[in-house]
Every structure is written in structure tokens, then in C-alpha cells.
Amino acid sequence: MIKEQGLSVQHVCQSMSIGPTAVRRWVEQYDSEQAGQPGIGKPLTPEQQRIRQLEQENRQLRGDVEILKKGVGLLCPRAEMSFRLIDELQTKAIPVSQSCRVLGVSRSGFYEAKRRAAAPVVCKASVHLRAAFVASHQSYGSRRMVAELSNRGIAAGRFKVRRLMRQAGLKPVWKRKFIHTTDSKHDLPIAANVLARQFNPAAPNKxxxxxxxxxxxxxxxxxxxxxxxxxxxxxxxxxxxxxxxxxxxxxxxxxxxxxxxxxxxxxxxxxxxxxxxxxxxxxxxxxxxxxxxxxxxxxxxxxxxxxxxxxxxxxxxxxxxxxxxxxxxxxxxxxxxxxxxxxxxxxxxxxxxxxxxxxxxxxxxxxxxxxxxx
The missing domain is CATH 3.30.420.10 (Ribonuclease H-like superfamily/Ribonuclease H)
Known part of the structure; x- marks a missing residue:
């Protein structure tokens, strides 16, 4: 208390009319007790000793856990490595919640990673992509390729498909060649445009x-x-x-x-x-x-x-x-x-x-x- 209030031993002795030796002994005893030691002239009970021991072990464990967290962050910067470690710890009966808390990752992220691992691997879509593109006679663009992959049980978005097609050099073949095939210069009767661009009838054979x-x-x-x-x-x-x-x-x-x-x-x-x-x-x-x-x-x-x-x-x-x-x-x-x-x-x-x-x-x-x- 003397140090916390910024008072000197001499000032306390003068104000309380006591000798400096006793005051210094009280200060030493207080510092010793705060450090977990028995103190001077006052031995700890077995219960106090056990409490002091547990507090010391707790401080040591906190330091060890902090080293583990920093070590994992430095040696395994990718979240996938932490998720693999959590999977391994599960075999040792360590709960996922505890492993995620220690490693500093979210449980939702861990379970999402497991879901993606169980789902069809998107990188394998490139194999199916090539097969579907060849089957379409090199005509399908990214939109139709997304639908075709979905029909084959492969889930992939259009931007993913577009990137895979670009990487694989899959590009629809377009060549424009024209020749005149309509001879409308004749004197035969011409019918009216009854259809009028109504290209979506409600039933077949209409x-x-x-x-x-x-x-x-x-x-x-x-x-x-x-x-x-x-x-x-x-x-x-x-x-x-x-x-x-x-x-x-x-x-x-x-x-x-x-x-x-x-x-x-x-x-x-x-x-x-x-x-x-x-x-x-x-x-x-x-x-x-x-x-x-x-x-x-x-x-x-x-x-x-x-x-x-x-x-x-x-x-x-x-x-x-x-x-x-x-x-x-x-x-x-x-x-x-x-x-x-x-x-x-x-x-x-x-x-x-x-x-x-x-x-x-x-x-x-x-x-x-x-x-x-x-």
C-alpha cells in the first residue's frame, strides 16, 4: 500500500510515530505474500499452498497455450492445416469446440471445410468440362456448360466454368460463311406473314x-x-x-x-x-x-x-x-x-x-x- 500510494517509509513512520524497522518488515512480508511465498513469520496452510501451486500451474499453462497458438499461426498459416489438426485431435477424444478455441479458428469454418471436402472436388470439373465440350461438338459456351455439368452431377458456377475453359483453351468454334439460297425474284403468289414472329406456341404442332x-x-x-x-x-x-x-x-x-x-x-x-x-x-x-x-x-x-x-x-x-x-x-x-x-x-x-x-x-x-x- 505504501508503494501504491507513493509514500516513503520515513514519511509513514513520522505520521504514525512507529519505528522504520517494523514498517520495512511489513512491506517485505506483503511483497512476499503477493508473490505467492509464505511471507515472514506466517506459514501458509496446506489449502493455501495448494491454491498457490494451482495458480502457478495455471500461469504456466497459459504461457504454453500462447506459444502453441503463435507457433501454429507461424508454421501453418493456412486454415486447412488447422482443420487437419482438429480432425486428428478428434481421434484423441478432444472436442471440436476446444480445439477450435485453442487454435483460434471458428467451428463453422471447420465444418464448412469438411462439407467441401466431402462434396465433388471442383478441380475435377475440368475433366468433365473437356468431355462435355467435345460432346457438344465444341459449341457450348460457359452458360450451357454450367447446365451440362449440373446434369452430370458437378456443381460449378459460370465464372468458375469460364476460367476453366479459358485455362484449357476451350473456345466455341465460329465460322461465318454464306451463300445465297433464296430466290425471291419470281412472279409466284406470296403469302402474308401470319406467324408474325410468334415463335413460342403453347402446344406442339401449332x-x-x-x-x-x-x-x-x-x-x-x-x-x-x-x-x-x-x-x-x-x-x-x-x-x-x-x-x-x-x-x-x-x-x-x-x-x-x-x-x-x-x-x-x-x-x-x-x-x-x-x-x-x-x-x-x-x-x-x-x-x-x-x-x-x-x-x-x-x-x-x-x-x-x-x-x-x-x-x-x-x-x-x-x-x-x-x-x-x-x-x-x-x-x-x-x-x-x-x-x-x-x-x-x-x-x-x-x-x-x-x-x-x-x-x-x-x-x-x-x-x-x-x-x-x-
Missing amino acids: AYVSDITYVRTGAGWLYLAVVIDLFSRKVVGWAMAPSMPAKLVCDALHMAVQQRRPGEGLIVHSDRGSQYASAQYQAKLASHGFICSMSRKGNCWDNAVAERFFLNLKMERVWQREYANHAEAKIDIAAYIVGFYNSERLHSVLGNLSPSVYERNMAAKKPIVVSEFT
């Missing part, structure tokens, strides 16, 4: 689109006509020939009718090409009670779905091949339509489903009534 494109082969040009059901974007009819007569588009429509059996009132949209304005094609539409619709002059957007299919076909298959003859091209293009485009290719407008899967899902939700062909 609206079809049709168009013609070309394919380069070693034996010359091969022309392809397709018919697409707008409900599911499924190619329901196609025909190929080395020339572009009206029979080409009639054969594609005939295949669609045989496969789908649409009823009267079906809208069949196309461009203003001479094949679609021909009497042969118009007679076929009329015989089934179909409604003819044609794009406005020079407006490719009125038939954007068919144009997009041709771009996908060429980007994902045709431009990656060198066809020796027409027969080879016909086999490969038919395999693309049936084996990939209709059955496997993911369409963003369909919620990243293929046309066939989309139709099955919609049929399961609501029965689809299809009129009989007459």
Missing part, C-alpha cells in the same frame, strides 16, 4: 418453320431443307438433294407430316423462295389444311429460328468436317439431327433441355392431344 441451306462437299453443293416445330425447336422433317427443286421442301414437309400427324390449321412459315411459292408446295399445304406464312421481303428475322438452326448445324458439325461426297454428308447430317440436336443439345429457350426431353416433360405435365392425320 406452328412450324421451314428453310433451305447449303452444305459443301467434294462432289459439289448439297442442299438441305428442314421443318422445325416451334414448340420444342425439334427438327421434325428434313430432306437433302444436290439441287433445290420444289420437291426438296415438299419432301421435308412430308416427313414432318408422317412423324407428327398435325391437324388442320397448322401454320407453316418460310421465306419467299420460289420453292415455297411453287404450286406443288402450295398444293401440299392446302391438301392438309395448313396455313402458309412467309417472311417479309429481305427480312431474315421473320424466320430467325430456322436461320439459327442452320448456324448451329454448320458451327457444330458441318464446318468441322470435310465431306467427300453427298452420301457421306447426308449420313452425318442426319446423325447430327437425330443423335445430338433433337435428343441431347441443350436449348436455353427450353430451360436448358433438349427438344425431346422438353416434349416428354411437357407431355407428363399436361396430356397433349394430337389430331389424327386424314
